[in-house]
Amino acid sequence: MTLRTVSLAEYGASPPVQLGGRDLTLLENVPQDRLWVVPTTEPGWFTVRASSWVGTVDLDTIRVRIVPKVDDLQNVLMMFAAVAGLADWSSRAADYASADLVEGTAELVLREIDQATRRGLIHGYQTREDRQPVLRGRLLMSELVARPWDSWPAPCRYDEFTANVPENRVLRAAVKVIRQWSVPPDVRRLSADLMVRFEEVSDSDLPLLEAEFIRAGPLNEHYKSALALAAIVIEGVGLAHRPGDFEATSFLVDMNKLYERWIGAELAARLHPALQVVEQEGIALSQRPTVSMQPDLLFRTRGRDVLVGDVKYKLTGSGIAHNPDYYQLLAYATALGLPRGILVYCKADGAPPRQVTVIGGGQELVCYPLGLGGDWSDVRLRLDSLATYAAALTDAST
Numbered sequence: 547m548t549l550r551t552v553s554l555a556e557y558g559a560s561p562p563v564q565l566g567g568r569d570l571t572l573l574e575n576v577p578q579d580r581l582w583v584v585p586t587t588e589p590g591w592f593t594v595r596a597s598s599w600v601g602t603v604d605l606d607t608i609r610v611r612i613v614p615k616v617d618d619l620q621n622v623l624m625m626f627a628a629v630a631g632l633a634d635w636s637s638r639a640a641d642y643a644s645a646d647l648v649e650g651t652a653e654l655v656l657r658e659i660d661q662a663t664r665r666g667l668i669h670g671y672q673t674r675e676d677r678q679p680v681l682r683g684r685l686l687m688s689e690l691v692a693r694p695w696d697s698w699p700a701p702c703r704y705d706e707f708t709a710n711v712p713e714n715r716v717l718r719a720a721v722k723v724i725r726q727w728s729v730p731p732d733v734r735r736l737s738a739d740l741m742v743r744f745e746e747v748s749d750s751d752l753p754l755l756e757a758e759f760i761r762a763g764p765l766n767e768h769y770k771s772a773l774a775l776a777a778i779v780i781e782g783v784g785l786a787h788r789p790g791d792f793e794a795t796s797f798l799v800d801m802n803k804l805y806e807r808w809i810g811a812e813l814a815a816r817l818h819p820a821l822q823v824v825e826q827e828g829i830a831l832s833q834r835p836t837v838s839m840q841p842d843l844l845f846r847t848r849g850r851d852v853l854v855g856d857v858k859y860k861l862t863g864s865g866i867a868h869n870p871d872y873y874q875l876l877a878y879a880t881a882l883g884l885p886r887g888i889l890v891y892c893k894a895d896g897a898p899p900r901q902v903t904v905i906g907g908g909q910e911l912v913c914y915p916l917g918l919g920g921d922w923s924d925v926r927l928r929l930d931s932l933a934t935y936a937a938a939l940t941d942a943s944t
Contacts, residue, residue, distance in 0.1 A: 549609040552594060556615050556801060560594040562586050568606035576603060580798050581610065598859065601782060601798040602648050604728065613647065614801055616918045622801075623650045624922050625808040630658065630774040648797050652729045655775045656736045659717050662772040663743055667709040668765055678702045710747050712756045713766050713773060718744040719753035720776035727797060754780045778804075805859035806842050809890055809916070809932075813843065816933035821940060822846040831881045841878045843888075845940050852940040854878040854887045872902065872911055879909045886910040886939055890932065892917060912939065 554560040565573075565583070573583050580599040583592045596612045600622075603610040614622050675686065677699035686701040721744065725737045750756050757777040762770060782797045807825075814823035824844040831837040843855030856875045860868070871889055879887040891913055900913045914935060916928050 549604060550607060551609045551611055553611045553613065554594060554596050555613055556596055556598060556600050558596055560610075562588065562591045562593055563608065564590055565592050565605075566590075566607055569608060572605045573603075576796070581612075598802045599798040599800050600647060601651075601796065602727075603796040603798065609728075612798070618919075618921075619647055619650060621918050621922055621925060622647060622804075623654060624925075625804055625918075626651060626654055626775065626778065629778070629804065629807045629811050630771040647799075648727055649729055649733070651779070651797065651799075652724045652727055652737075653733050655720060655772075655779055656724060656733060656740060658775055659721060659740060659772045660736060662769050663714075663717065663740075667714050667743070667747070668711065668769065669707055669709050670711040670765070671705040672708050672710065673703065674706050675701070675703045678704075708746075712750075712760055713769050714744060714747040715750040716753050716757045716760070716776050716780070717769070717772055718747045719750050720779045722749075723779055723797070802859045805892055806857040809857045810843060812929045813933055813936065816929065817845070817937060820847065821852075821937065829878070829881055831877060839878060839881065843890075844882075845936060847940065851882050851884065853936065854882055854884055855890060855936070856887070857890045859892045875911050876904060876907075876909060879911070880907065884909075886912065886942070888936060888939060889913045891915045 550563075552560050552563050570583070573581070580597055581603065582595040582597075584595060585592055594610055600612045600614045602612070613619075616622055679699050681700055682702045682704045684703045686703055689701040690697055718741075721737055721740045725734070725741070729737075754777065757773060757780065760766070760773060766773075778799065779797070782799050810823060810825040814825075817823055822845070824846055825842065826840045827844055828838050828840050831839050841854050842857040844851055845853035845855065854875070856871065856878065858871055875887040875889055879885070886909060889911065892915075902911050903909070904911065914932060916932055918925060
């Protein structure tokens with residue numbers, strides 16, 4: 547069955563569309579901060595409204611396609627690649643400059659998983675407790691004492707060298723998600739090949755939670771980019787799948803969070819080793835009781851914080867931030883005892899940075915616009931300028 551496609555822009559609204567009962571049932575499973583459905587005066591007709599989440603949601607009769615306000619989707623895909631630490635995606639991203647974001651993301655993620663696992667899956671030791679016909683590992687004496695009549699097969703605890711480790715379960719979960727999407731045949735074939743590669747790996751009940759607890763090390767270093775992309779895919783699945791009920795597929799990405807991660811990754815790469823860029827580190831705003839905050843960016847040198855930053859994905863029309871954003875940055879600077887902070891805004895035009903000086907405290911708060919329009923080479927030049935500007939602000943603070 548071919549789905550009708552309803553397209554709307556990020557933060558935009560669709561024209562009135564007719565939705566059936568099953569469509570509305572599936573839409574109930576979409577988190578409320580991602581997509582809204584507003585009834586019109588005509589029975590059975592609704593307006594679909596988007597937030598900062600972009601991608602697609604396939605329902606029973608329609609496909610809702612939410613496109614970013616960024617003119618060139620290549621730039622959005624390059625943001626994905628930068629967040630994951632990839633450096634060689636630019637040639638393939640160009641193929642999706644005017645295509646569907648989901649198709650481009652699917653190929654990007656699957657090819658990186660393929661590259662990471664082509665020489666074999668990583669293995670690790672997993673502790674298991676099982677009954678074995680021969681003694682293996684350690685005999686569970688407590689179980690024998692509790693059930694002496696049930697001594698065979700013998701209860702054992704042993705370490706098994708297996709590919710069924712959290713890293714592989716997270717990658718398998720991402721591949722399974724992508725297999726539900728509507729993607730080109732060559733991408734679908736790649737996903738099928740990868741599922742065969744992960745056949746000895748079990749499904750994870752909580753793959754996103756497992757991804758958060760994975761710690762980087764020499765064994766899984768070559769998985770780093772694939773795991774970062776897999777986590778974005780898993781996080782972007784917004785519909786619940788209920789056995790025996792209607793099914794739907796979706797992939798939605800929060801442009802707010804993606805922009806924040808991208809700015810942090812790009813600045814960290816450009817300012818290392820002179821400056822360390824720390825993302826989302828908790829700091830205390832008050833003494834007791836403690837009120838904590840998490841600035842988007844902390845610029846640190848020789849173990850000392852020299853600048854604090856906040857990142858906002860808002861397509862503003864001027865070079866000055868909204869008042870609440872200045873208040874938030876001021877709270878960060880005050881709690882850290884810093885003389886200045888920087889707000890990085892996404893902008894479509896090239897307005898110059900704006901600076902305000904706080905009455906009383908004297909802190910300098912700078913709004914730096916960094917847009918995503920134009921060629922990717924132009925975006926990279928803007929990132930270079932931002933890094934240079936941030937370094938200059940830290941020099942003034944030391």
